[in-house]
Amino acid sequence: MMIETKELLYPEKSLSKASAGERVACELRMRIISGAIESGTILSENKLAADFAVSRSPIREALKILASENIIRLERMGAVVIGLTEKEIQEIYDVRLLIETFVFERLIKMETKQLSRELSKILEMMKVAIKYRDADDFALQDVLFHETIIRSINHSHMLMIWDNLKPVMECLILLSMRMRIKEEYEDFTRVIRNHEIYIEAIESKNRELMLESLHLNFDDVQVQGTVDDLWMSQQMLAKGAVQKND
Amino acid sequence: MMIETKELLYPEKSLSKASAGERVACELRMRIISGAIESGTILSENKLAADFAVSRSPIREALKILASENIIRLERMGAVVIGLTEKEIQEIYDVRLLIETFVFERLIKMETKQLSRELSKILEMMKVAIKYRDADDFALQDVLFHETIIRSINHSHMLMIWDNLKPVMECLILLSMRMRIKEEYEDFTRVIRNHEIYIEAIESKNRELMLESLHLNFDDVQVQGTVDDLWMSQQMLAKGAVQKND
DNA sequence: TTTATAATACTTGTATACAAGTATCCTTGT
DNA sequence: ACAAGGATACTTGTATACAAGTATTATAAA
DSSP states (O other): OOOOOSOOOSOGGGGTTOOHHHHHHHHHHHHHHHTSSOTTOEEOHHHHHHHHTSOHHHHHHHHHHHHHTTSEEEOSSSEEEOOOOHHHHHHHHHHHHHHHHHHHHHHHTSOOHHHHHHHHHHHHHHHHHHHTTOHHHHHHHHHHHHHHHHHTTOOHHHHHHHHHHHHHHHHHHHHHHHHHHHSOTHHHHHHHHHHHHHHHHHHHTOHHHHHHHHHHHHHHTTOOOOOHHHHHHHHHHHHHHHHHHO | OOOOOSOOOSOGGGGTTOOHHHHHHHHHHHHHHHTSSOTTOEEOHHHHHHHHTSOHHHHHHHHHHHHHTTSEEEOSSSEEEOOOOHHHHHHHHHHHHHHHHHHHHHHTTSOOHHHHHHHHHHHHHHHHHHHTTOHHHHHHHHHHHHHHHHHTTOOHHHHHHHHHHHHHHHHHHHHHHHHHHHSOTHHHHHHHHHHHHHHHHHHHTOHHHHHHHHHHHHHHTTOOSOOHHHHHHHHHHHHHHHHHHO
């Protein structure tokens, strides 16, 4: 059944095969992360069902999904909207950095020709998306780019973590790109360049280059704050590794 | 409604306040991980509903949960049991190592007196559990021990990852402890010792000690394989950090 | 005016009903 | 014997109904 409401924030084309529950989840996610639904709001299953013109079953499914993403909190009575604070966004990037560096280390030991080709293709698509000023398409391809890298190492649990992170990342990037495509057009060529560096890093299996592009990417989605904890953690672990190798 | 079936693998006391769906999820998880339900089996909502004597609603909920844990795969027709291969168990430990080292780095910058007290209490409970040969209680406290550490840093996304990992970890530890409490009794005192080392590491904020106990813990749940990728990854990141600090 | 209690209008969790789609198997035609 | 097609018995996704519990509010008593 179609969702009947004023205006959909989430690009419809992406959920052609999605169930009503997933649709609702995507739309609610966008509204919450964009701030259209304020943090602290209490969502009621019945009210949502009425708003989206579906029954409670898909609504329940949607709320479960959003709760697993830590966007809402399921309580005895009603679901409380949590939303994304600055801190949470920083946390998301902590996780992403953790995953992607882990993935890269695996990639170094692998044949990456096929992957590199796939990434190049996605990059071309992104260029086209810019050319036609399609922010949504650009954002979705951007997400796909990183997902493709993560998938390539065949680590089901890293993929699990990504699957949890992905929807929120997607929202953030979608919103960010929509904002910037109007005025800050040149930002996009820089994003493209960062991705090219990433591919180069994979092809040459160059750790430093990969780190560089990763940070450029992060900085590019507006979060700057330090990631000192992460760095310290890694440094510590490395010391441990060295010690173990003695 | 009560689940009516021959024999429950999951300790009932833990799910006093759980919904039927969660109960089913826990029980199915145990059966799958223990091998009682073989990998490759196709689960049908209707059949499960009949077996557990509940309606399809809680069954659907349970299947969603298990799918998010990568234990089953939801397909067009039926849910396919994936189970845990050696590789997957290794992957779980990759993730756990990733999380716990990150957490420890945060702990170093925090006041850990309160945490240390909590952990000591849990440790005492574990000792009592051993004294009375209660493998289940021991296992659950063990899980709680690690969860307490992770919770203490207030990082909602690390907690999210843990929440995903926890149920499977819990199953593994439950099964492992049940196996060993009969014959390999002295194993438990070693586990206790490892946890004591962990607390000491937190109190003294000693990275090397923490790593040591972490590895002892891992080795203790039978997985030995290398974690080379992780080590390499950390080493690489540390280099990056150094470079950045220059 | 304030407090206690009871009615009401919500809430969730579960059961059941139904529609639409898909695999299986059986029949039928060649 | 074998291929084509259709009936049948499954499947999931969604809607709806109901029970049990909780917050709120209104009413009544002190």
